Amino acid sequence: MKTTIEIVKDFAxxxxxxxxxxxxxxxxxxxxxxxxxxAPIQILNAQYKKYAPGGAANCAVNxxxxxxKTSIYGITGDDPNGRKLELLLKKHxxxxxxxxxxxxxxxxxxxxIVSNNQQLLRIDFEELNSYKGISKDKLxxxxxxxxxxxxxxxVSDYAKGLINVEIMETIKNSxxxxxxxxxxxxxxxxxxxxxxxxxxxxxxEAMEMSPNNKSVYDIGIFLAKELNxxxxxxxxxxxxxxxxxxxxxxxxxxxxxEVRDVSGAGxxxxxxxxxxxxAGATLNQAAILANQAASIVVSxxxxxxxxxxELLSLISTENKKVKDLNQLKEIIKDYKKRHKKIVxxxxxxxxxxxxxxxxxxxxxKLGDILVVALNSDESVRKLKGTGRPVISxxxxxxxxxxxxxxxxxxxxxxxxxxxxxxxLKPDIYTKGKVYSMSELPKNELKSIKxxxxxxxxxxxxxxxxxxxxxxxxxxxKNGI
Numbered sequence: 001m002k003t004t005i006e007i008v009k010d011f012a013x014x015x016x017x018x019x020x021x022x023x024x025x026x027x028x029x030x031x032x033x034x035x036x037x038x039a040p041i042q043i044l045n046a047q048y049k050k051y052a053p054g055g056a057a058n059c060a061v062n063x064x065x066x067x068x069k070t071s072i073y074g075i076t077g078d079d080p081n082g083r084k085l086e087l088l089l090k091k092h093x094x095x096x097x098x099x100x101x102x103x104x105x106x107x108x109x110x111x112x113i114v115s116n117n118q119q120l121l122r123i124d125f126e127e128l129n130s131y132k133g134i135s136k137d138k139l140x141x142x143x144x145x146x147x148x149x150x151x152x153x154x155v156s157d158y159a160k161g162l163i164n165v166e167i168m169e170t171i172k173n174s175x176x177x178x179x180x181x182x183x184x185x186x187x188x189x190x191x192x193x194x195x196x197x198x199x200x201x202x203x204x205e206a207m208e209m210s211p212n213n214k215s216v217y218d219i220g221i222f223l224a225k226e227l228n229x230x231x232x233x234x235x236x237x238x239x240x241x242x243x244x245x246x247x248x249x250x251x252x253x254x255x256x257x258e259v260r261d262v263s264g265a266g267x268x269x270x271x272x273x274x275x276x277x278x279a280g281a282t283l284n285q286a287a288i289l290a291n292q293a294a295s296i297v298v299s300x301x302x303x304x305x306x307x308x309x310e311l312l313s314l315i316s317t318e319n320k321k322v323k324d325l326n327q328l329k330e331i332i333k334d335y336k337k338r339h340k341k342i343v344x345x346x347x348x349x350x351x352x353x354x355x356x357x358x359x360x361x362x363x364x365k366l367g368d369i370l371v372v373a374l375n376s377d378e379s380v381r382k383l384k385g386t387g388r389p390v391i392s393x394x395x396x397x398x399x400x401x402x403x404x405x406x407x408x409x410x411x412x413x414x415x416x417x418x419x420x421x422x423x424l425k426p427d428i429y430t431k432g433k434v435y436s437m438s439e440l441p442k443n444e445l446k447s448i449k450x451x452x453x454x455x456x457x458x459x460x461x462x463x464x465x466x467x468x469x470x471x472x473x474x475x476x477k478n479g480i
Contacts, residue, residue, distance in 0.1 A: 020056025020156030341367035
């Protein structure tokens, strides 16, 4: 499995096709210092304007900023706003040769009135049924002709009339077999998005798409079943909820520290998802990366983007899964309030092998959150002798945390994890089948009993052990 850093670095080798409703975002900045004598409204002293690509165009800009070679397909007005949008996209190194400019419609413009970095008002300039009467034959022909060149297809639907049955069928039937289709959907077009790789509605949109609004879980499971698609529901300050086609799900807490503006954050999430999935990320890894990208963009003002460098910097400075015991204690406390089942295990995990990954995967199946307590370098030496560990605790934590089955990692200095068990009070404690209750150390048994933790023994995968692997390496070096 690739690490998140490897995945993000691979963005630069990917080609992304973006299809959707094109818009131009316009900002009018100024100062408000008084109320109008004519009506109880603020007076803006206008100072300057700023323009940015919006809608599907913002998805394309985000993909390009993350390093991808990006091409955009859509229809917009052959007017000054449409040409300004074209120039802005070209400045972001986006291939605009497949945008169709027509006199039959006007470019959609969203203007935001801003003072002190606060939006006072938004004005939309658009015709109802913008694409009515405009043939999409040329667009469909271009999509069909080019689609096999791309590593991922990103559909940005704003329900303006561009995305229809013909376009979605062309995408599904013409792409390479394993090319992912990622969709930012609108509820009215829900039926168009059956059998895509992943849809990413926000909570309001997801609720409109589901007749069952009792809980986020009910909504997500319904959509995953009905559309035969993976579903990622963004929930603002509550984070995200990921529902897989196999009907498993995972909550991903928000990463945002400061929220200045959420404009375009959904486009950032969709673009990151598309790139991460085609770069080899698991759904869980892709969702976490998208969440991290969103945390960067909402701290900026306006329709902003995240660069590959910014995302690499964020994931490099802190491994989000590796926590000290005090941090982890608070996190687990919150999960328990939400009635999540906590599974705990521990070990040295010096050289990761299939026995480890199988054990951790089986452990995760027993609950909602899997915590791995990792023996420190000092405690490994006490247990295994000099020369061990081969890999340092920091590097072992990085490797273990990259596994999809593992939610959190903590490092402990004792030879047994009795202090961690007492602090976290897990519901289930998993051990390898080589153990029995009578073999467990006294302090460990005491912690298990005091926390009412259930111990589950998982069969060991045959023929794999770190000691045996190291012995083979030594024998090979010595010519044995």
